[in-house]
Amino acid sequence: MLTLANVNKSFNRGTVNEKRALEDIGLHLDEGDFVTVIGGNGAGKSTMLNVIAGVYPVDSGTILIDDTNISLWPEHKRAQFIGRVFQDPMRGTASNMEIQENLALALRRGHRRGLSWGIRAAEKELYYGLLCKLGLGLQERMGAKAGLLSGGQRQALTLLMATLERPKLLLLDEHTAALDPKTAKKVLELTQEIVGEQKLTTLMVTHNMKDAIALGNRLIMMHEGRIIYDVRGDEKAQLRVDDLMRKFEEASGGEFANDRMMLA
Amino acid sequence: MLAFTSAIAQGVLWGVMVLGVYITYRVLNIADLTVDGSFALGGCVCAAITMGMGEAANSAAAGAATLAGASGAASGGGASGAAAALADAAVAAVAAVGGAGVGAGTAQAASGAPGPNTVILVAVLVAVLAGALAGAVTGILHTVFEIPAILAGILTQIALWSVNLRIMGGKSNIGFTRTTKTLFTQFMELTGMSQTAVALALGLVIALLLIAGLYYFFGTELGSAMRATGNNEDMIRALGVNTKYTKFLAFVISNALVALSGALVCHSQKYGDVGMGTGAIVIGLAAIVIGEVLFVWVRSFLWKLVSVIVGSAVYFLIRATVLQLPPPIRMNPNDMKLMSAVIVALALCVPVGLAKWKQWKSYREK
Ligand SMILES: Nc1ncnc2c1ncn2[C@@H]1O[C@H](COP(=O)(O)OP(=O)(O)OP(=O)(O)O)[C@@H](O)[C@H]1O
Numbered sequence A: 001m002l003t004l005a006n007v008n009k010s011f012n013r014g015t016v017n018e019k020r021a022l023e024d025i026g027l028h029l030d031e032g033d034f035v036t037v038i039g040g041n042g043a044g045k046s047t048m049l050n051v052i053a054g055v056y057p058v059d060s061g062t063i064l065i066d067d068t069n070i071s072l073w074p075e076h077k078r079a080q081f082i083g084r085v086f087q088d089p090m091r092g093t094a095s096n097m098e099i100q101e102n103l104a105l106a107l108r109r110g111h112r113r114g115l116s117w118g119i120r121a122a123e124k125e126l127y128y129g130l131l132c133k134l135g136l137g138l139q140e141r142m143g144a145k146a147g148l149l150s151g152g153q154r155q156a157l158t159l160l161m162a163t164l165e166r167p168k169l170l171l172l173d174e175h176t177a178a179l180d181p182k183t184a185k186k187v188l189e190l191t192q193e194i195v196g197e198q199k200l201t202t203l204m205v206t207h208n209m210k211d212a213i214a215l216g217n218r219l220i221m222m223h224e225g226r227i228i229y230d231v232r233g234d235e236k237a238q239l240r241v242d243d244l245m246r247k248f249e250e251a252s253g254g255e256f257a258n259d260r261m262m263l264a
Numbered sequence B: 001m002l003a004f005t006s007a008i009a010q011g012v013l014w015g016v017m018v019l020g021v022y023i024t025y026r027v028l029n030i031a032d033l034t035v036d037g038s039f040a041l042g043g044c045v046c047a048a049i050t051m052g053m054g055e056a057a058n059s060a061a062a063g064a065a066t067l068a069g070a071s072g073a074a075s076g077g078g079a080s081g082a083a084a085a086l087a088d089a090a091v092a093a094v095a096a097v098g099g100a101g102v103g104a105g106t107a108q109a110a111s112g113a114p115g116p117n118t119v120i121l122v123a124v125l126v127a128v129l130a131g132a133l134a135g136a137v138t139g140i141l142h143t144v145f146e147i148p149a150i151l152a153g154i155l156t157q158i159a160l161w162s163v164n165l166r167i168m169g170g171k172s173n174i175g176f177t178r179t180t181k182t183l184f185t186q187f188m189e190l191t192g193m194s195q196t197a198v199a200l201a202l203g204l205v206i207a208l209l210l211i212a213g214l215y216y217f218f219g220t221e222l223g224s225a226m227r228a229t230g231n232n233e234d235m236i237r238a239l240g241v242n243t244k245y246t247k248f249l250a251f252v253i254s255n256a257l258v259a260l261s262g263a264l265v266c267h268s269q270k271y272g273d274v275g276m277g278t279g280a281i282v283i284g285l286a287a288i289v290i291g292e293v294l295f296v297w298v299r300s301f302l303w304k305l306v307s308v309i310v311g312s313a314v315y316f317l318i319r320a321t322v323l324q325l326p327p328p329i330r331m332n333p334n335d336m337k338l339m340s341a342v343i344v345a346l347a348l349c350v351p352v353g354l355a356k357w358k359q360w361k362s363y364r365e366k
């Protein structure tokens, strides 16, 4: 499904600020894999998701989606395969546009946009049904501007938008980090529901180790631009937070798990 | 009274320019300074073709070939510059098409020379195409070469000054003769209305058609993507839109409208001038701001477009008024640009000032 082979990415190459954010990353995801990604600050988690999405090009290595080499594709072209939810709730929706307009924009991901009307009547019924399922009452406010929504509502809407047209790959970068614990829980449940229903291949970055263990069928840990731990299946199901902490200390050569790593 | 009606008519014709500015400034969130140049470009191209082609028709030189040569002479006297050559080619091509197609029914067309309606149509169409081309240049500088939008606009604007002079054969001004047929004189003949009435009526019809067209366009898939580009570029790119393309297209459409306005104003004032666009962007921004103040409660995009035209009409009305006040308080025409700049600056300063004042007022030590 998704293959990263020998992917390298440095920032500010050739200057004193040079930073190798990804070092020789190799990763293969099977169809339907739901992978949680953990690691300390600056480990390269976001960078990995960003090079997959095409936010910036890789220095070397290849990225394949279903055997299509997308390493040199621009971001907007890769979007036909990829749905994304960002950490910042403001980034996922167009705040000056209506909720239904946002959904209509998302429904056309991967399709040519021409001069036919931007939103059809039949679509609105689809959106109504989907918004009902969110259980946030948004179905009654479809004509309201997305900017009026709370952070949690926005993330739920963004999640719906990212998966409205089924993506081959769903990228979630700490998409609940900016929410209060209760809302975060709700959005996480929704994530599980949608991913399970559509059997989406997913990469989810989180700082919450309990979530990382509880969700998905596979877990990877990153440190200084490398993948240092990769577990799946039963082994992952039996993991405990302590195990992860020990693993982290081991791999990082005795360095203690930092504050954010310990948030659990 | 007549002065005020004519001010409103002028405001509506300039309003077409303001619609163009609205697309870049309010939809894309970019102040595009190409506008000063592309407005004059529209006027200069229109004047050059109206006089060039019109004369060719008068001397009945006959044939599209001579016609192309004539307008070529009008637009630079020779192919010494790439820009002039380009303009020549465009004029010749459209003139040939226009001469063959549109005027086919008229007697003049039968004899080979274009009729006045053909000349007018070609003049306006080529002006619009030239404006689109100017927008494309800014668009490419900004999107492909990542030059900041303001600077990209300034570069095109400055370049257009020279291009416009070339288009008018090195002259800074082309005036029409008393017998030159314009869009407005043709309609005056047709309807028997006065110049002012025709300018107002025709201006309104054109403005309404454009508003309808823009409203439709911004409701389409492509137009929605363009609006989203101005609102949240990261998001719409993640949804598969090439935002370089939507921005480029916005620059093209915007400057095509601006040049159309320049062409209309040229025909209404019966001359084209290389300086006619100077300060146009500030007039455009002032008109947008006035329209928004007058229509604060308006939410729908359609009415926002209407407010643009109303804002422009009101701007020109204010301008006519302050120029006609009794002597001690009458404004010097030279101060008009100062007034426009002050209106825009105030509109930009007031919200920020208010926010700071509120913050300061609500501060409590404990
Ligand atoms: N655009 C950029 N320019 C320069 N350096 C960058 C850029 N983006 C990331 N980096 C650097 O690359 C490294 C990896 O950053 P990245 O954002 O991928 O970390 P992360 O694992 O997502 O961390 P966090 O948990 O804090 O989000 C960091 O050292 C960071 O400073």
Ligand SMILES: [Mg+2]
Binding pocket: A045, A046, A047
């Ligand atoms: Mg990150």
